[in-house]
Amino acid sequence: MVKVEAIIRPQVLEAVQEALDVLNISGMTVLDVRGMGKQKGVTHTYRGSTYTLSLSAKTKIELVVHDEELEEVISAIQKAAQTGEIGDGKIFVTPVLQAIRIRTGERGDTSLH
Amino acid sequence: MVKVEAIIRPQVLEAVQEALDVLNISGMTVLDVRGMGKQKGVTHTYRGSTYTLSLSAKTKIELVVHDEELEEVISAIQKAAQTGEIGDGKIFVTPVLQAIRIRTGERGDTSLH
Amino acid sequence: MVKVEAIIRPQVLEAVQEALDVLNISGMTVLDVRGMGKQKGVTHTYRGSTYTLSLSAKTKIELVVHDEELEEVISAIQKAAQTGEIGDGKIFVTPVLQAIRIRTGERGDTSLH
């Protein structure tokens, strides 16, 4: 089992969800985050003072998948989330030692979907 | 050291906190997230149009614990967070390479609690 | 590649950003979280009832860096985020298996910055 964490643009979330649906992957956790990177920030004005907030609104999705699903998940996310403009985001893959379904107490691979 | 990430229902947070308190585990970080899974979404109406948002409000807790605490933490969370209905959530365990307490600069196991 | 997760006080975020800038590290994701730890909570009053919320507002930053950058990143964050008072937060380091830049599809080390 691995965890896929993707930082994407908020507006592509729906498309990513659909792409994952096609793979029959439905378990996922979504977070509202702010990202800093190559993308330039947004300027806020306040009575003549301006602040450039370097952080842009991003959405982070986290999904734990079976090792064999990893590649198709990565490519599904990458395609659905890509606009080609700076700021499209990243996908990170991290190891998972254990997964437990709270409702049933099941552990391991079967607890995922 | 391992990191326990649990996605739970917002309303069981208090109960989980209490269960962890019993284990004398007090360090924890909490996030408001939205989850997608088997649980069906909520329908929003807007002037006759309806949108079913597949994401339900969830709470994510993250806590880094010593390896030997892991099992009791898992079982405490699982018991406190369980309602038996679809949507109870998951617990994931991931490896941690290092931990530093910012205040003191301590590293490793002693930096946790 | 490793992921550095730091839980810091919201008010030191700017300082941490600046410290990382000096290291030429610009990619980072920021989350609003609530933390529980040694720091005591805040008391809310509601028509004579009081609730002590054990959770304080914290900011979490996540950044994936090359292994060789790790130490300087840790020390930059630790210095910038330290106030010396209880509640300064933690830095956790976790392994990363893979990184992909969504815009280009690049993988691995070059996808980071």
Next chain:
Amino acid sequence: MMRRTRLISSLSLLCLSAFSLAQDKAATPAAPAIDKADQVWVIVAAALVLLMTPGLALFYGGMVRRKNVLSTMLHSFIMLGVVSILWVVAGYSIAFGKSTTGWFGGFEYLFGNGISMKDAYPYTEPLGTVSAGAFMLFQMMFAVITPALISGAIAERMKFSGYVLFTSLWSLVVYAPIACWVWNPGGWLFKKGALDFAGGTVVHLASGVSALVICIVLGKRKSVVNNEPILPNNLTTTLLGAGLLWFGWIGFNAGSALGMGDLAVNAFAVTHLAAAAGMIGWLVCEKIRHGKATALGAASGLVAGLVGITPASGFVGLPESMLIGVLAGVICCLAVNLKNKLGYDDSLDVVGVHGVGGMLGAILTGVLASGKINPAVDTALKDNGGRGGLILTQLIAVVTVAAFAMVGTFVILQITKLITGIRATPEEEQLGLDLAHHGEAGYNL
């Protein structure tokens, strides 16, 4: 509101004397024509009271949890729809039709029939100086807000259809008769000489005690049972609501003079001072008891002061109003903690503020009302055989109104339970009534 009309009209007559002198033949004291300035004031006052219901929606809406904010605001807004119509269809006639029994009015105004836009409401003596239409509108706004006040007690757990049915019945079966008793010139409490200038009994006491019954019948919120912390979603909304209530309450009380003269100006002044004193009273009380003066305390205290002064606003002067305000502020601040002791779940403290405050105001009106402010008090004192008698009459008013409202509420609730049900399911409560009942979230930020 009729009681004071007697007075107002005679004052108006005095005021008009400059002109009357010239109109030598206007001698028949019968019908002082409609006075345009009086009517402007009553119409503006009606508009101000209209705004109180959205104000109440905000006041209550800010205090519940995020997931119930729309449901709570709708409880007030829907009254503007439902009760306005019911009032014209039947409520006004029940309250202000010719009353022979003293317990309810007549049926001559059903469906808005025969409410003149030109001539005064016919049953006061002497006649008032605003048209029956203006009087009906002004009274309508009171009928609208009163059941909305109750909604604070059942917030976060009542079924929407049950709420609408309950309040509809309550408006016709509880509110309209009580309004008849106290304000209809043929009403039994009116005739008895009970004093209630702007609704201490009719509006606040009636809604407060009904709130007590309904929150006991409904039972506690799940989250109260589970001792979960319940924090207001948006206190800026509550403060705004309190501000609009204060603004509208000027119309509520000073408009109850049904014309523009010294009574109206005095009512404005005492209303304002009582609100101010109520705010201070509550803040000092909570500062002493809990260590902090809160924004919600300021908002609650000003409302408590306004509730307290309502029945007295046409009968007392400036110093008394500050006393009433500060007492209302302190006592209501203490009273909202009763629910924890007694174990009912009055979500937004309708009992503690409107029930207790309304009762307090009604009694203090008996104690402090002065003929110097309003000659009607002299009449009332004479009719009741002195101060003791007046206070007794006020107590009788309090007890009968409270008893009737409580029994009425209980019976209507049983009927509602049979027809629509009254309580949201635990799942709906958990999800929040906004999404469960209305398919909407208050905020998508």
Next chain:
Amino acid sequence: MMRRTRLISSLSLLCLSAFSLAQDKAATPAAPAIDKADQVWVIVAAALVLLMTPGLALFYGGMVRRKNVLSTMLHSFIMLGVVSILWVVAGYSIAFGKSTTGWFGGFEYLFGNGISMKDAYPYTEPLGTVSAGAFMLFQMMFAVITPALISGAIAERMKFSGYVLFTSLWSLVVYAPIACWVWNPGGWLFKKGALDFAGGTVVHLASGVSALVICIVLGKRKSVVNNEPILPNNLTTTLLGAGLLWFGWIGFNAGSALGMGDLAVNAFAVTHLAAAAGMIGWLVCEKIRHGKATALGAASGLVAGLVGITPASGFVGLPESMLIGVLAGVICCLAVNLKNKLGYDDSLDVVGVHGVGGMLGAILTGVLASGKINPAVDTALKDNGGRGGLILTQLIAVVTVAAFAMVGTFVILQITKLITGIRATPEEEQLGLDLAHHGEAGYNL
């Protein structure tokens, strides 16, 4: 608003008769002096209508997505700045200067010249009882809110500079002439005997059909094209806005009596009941069609009821007002779904509510207007040769106003496109107009 003035003034004369009797030599019926009470009412009404534009800002602002909330609110607020000035500079003169052609007024009032604060607006017969200044102010508030109504149709995608230029031109070239046709004593529709008490055609129909044109010309929002869910950022704001609109609308309709008499009181009553009935109509309609009564439905329904009653508010009684309200509520509830069928992107349903509701109201006014409420209806019936003729005249008013507004809007849009452009760039739309155009976020919570 002139048509009714005839009546009002004669009523005022009647009311004043008590005094007039005494003033034996006030025989020349020419100029009833300014009546202070009437003027107080009109001035207060003007202030109430002023508040409607912030109310509209909230009503609309709550419905868009978070990233466009300030942009949407500014669409209304900026009209308070720009149109107020334009109205004094030229709009009032175009609308209410002496009209010989019947299509537009004169130029005598350019730059606010010659608008008396002491004497009545000179072209009505008999003269009104409020000063020309008060009349101009009251009318100004109508001129301000009408283009702001349109802004709901173009929310979340129009360029700010283009919006300001468009509405400025529209105010002078579309609104002012239509106001002349319908309300200027020399206007061709006024002379023809068309009835529009407070702006069913001038305000709601004109803005509604202009909204249709502008949202077709602008094209759909990217997110509508992409079928992304669009959820309102803050419905508590929308409810507050609806409450303020209701409050202000009392001034809008009852103030259109231009004085305080039975017409004003009646207008208040029918306005209020129509709003109440509209709310209920919409809620029942959506409950049946979609299974849930919503908070947005309550807010939308009350506005629909208010739109529907606007042209009729000086001509119908209580029962008719409830009928108009409920019809407006139900029909507008159905009409807002037209856009999905017909494929235009009317962001906040200006067409469905103001276009459809305004048209409905104008026609129902022809059908239901009664001489019992307002003798001016008898005149209108006589002038038009009976009920059928009156309805025909109302239809003619609807068609010509709609046609003129649509053509005018289309032409002005082409000019605006050339000068400033009209559409935000896709990037701006994506980022949100608040940050893109104004450098601000609505909320930093």
Next chain:
Amino acid sequence: MMRRTRLISSLSLLCLSAFSLAQDKAATPAAPAIDKADQVWVIVAAALVLLMTPGLALFYGGMVRRKNVLSTMLHSFIMLGVVSILWVVAGYSIAFGKSTTGWFGGFEYLFGNGISMKDAYPYTEPLGTVSAGAFMLFQMMFAVITPALISGAIAERMKFSGYVLFTSLWSLVVYAPIACWVWNPGGWLFKKGALDFAGGTVVHLASGVSALVICIVLGKRKSVVNNEPILPNNLTTTLLGAGLLWFGWIGFNAGSALGMGDLAVNAFAVTHLAAAAGMIGWLVCEKIRHGKATALGAASGLVAGLVGITPASGFVGLPESMLIGVLAGVICCLAVNLKNKLGYDDSLDVVGVHGVGGMLGAILTGVLASGKINPAVDTALKDNGGRGGLILTQLIAVVTVAAFAMVGTFVILQITKLITGIRATPEEEQLGLDLAHHGEAGYNL
């Protein structure tokens, strides 16, 4: 406000002439009775000004950071409590009791004693046409909002108890005397012929310069020192507040005519136009300087326009009002950046808007006041020996009011520092004053 009364009363006399003619013996010109219509207007205006304080709470509340929103709103709300009471207890007497010295009033009205609800305020000649009670209430609302204006300068860092003590003292020791100087018929500036129709010096200049002193004495916010970005938590709240301020300001300025006649109508018109022009002026200024027209700019600009016109609103006509408005908008837009240059931390720009705008308005009143609008100007010109003399007198008024307010503020602050302290601790500031001082969070969303 007295100065204009002279005029108003004579106008009223004229207006009443139709009736007076009939009342042959009403010859003694002494006391025109209370005029009901005038009193309705003043009472409504008082209610409108009452609403301005909640409006200000919203205006300011939206601009601070989330963690201080309640604290900031309370700064305004608490004034409705504390100053209302203080005004009746002593402030009114100090300001409007019989003044022999010209520097302060008398003690005859302490504890609300002797303020008649029936007869006019006794010291104007001729007497006004509204009761002393109505006059006292109208003035009370001014006394309430003035210290609340100052609170914008100290937002996010002042100790709550210190704030309450400071404003209480300020209200009695600074505000009430200045009101005496300018508006009491025995006040020295009043007698000198200084013109201030609705409070350019008394309200805006006095609060603006006091704000400067207090924010210098308090020192900067920690986050300003640290150069952290400070973004407004909710600009929709600020816009709503600005809308309510505009609405209420109609009462503030047009109500200052203390009756309903051409002066009141004119004041409404010029107030509205100045607000509109102020909005446009500010937006154009910031568009040129910073490239974007902002929502906060629109809100700030309309307030600046309103501040600018306040002293002039009874003395200038339509074109002058647009000029004043646009100048106020542009100059205040530039002035708010002074603080960055001069290094004081005026959190919400009270100095830049109220101080600078109030000064500008007072001077422009001297330059533009016209006898055509208000005969009182002719008297003032004569008394001062022409235009130059009048301008000089205005300057004297500005300088003395500013000097007195600054010194008074400084001294009161020292006293407050000793008794309660004035500054929140760094920890409280960090946590946010809402939780630190009041134990509440504005939003739990």
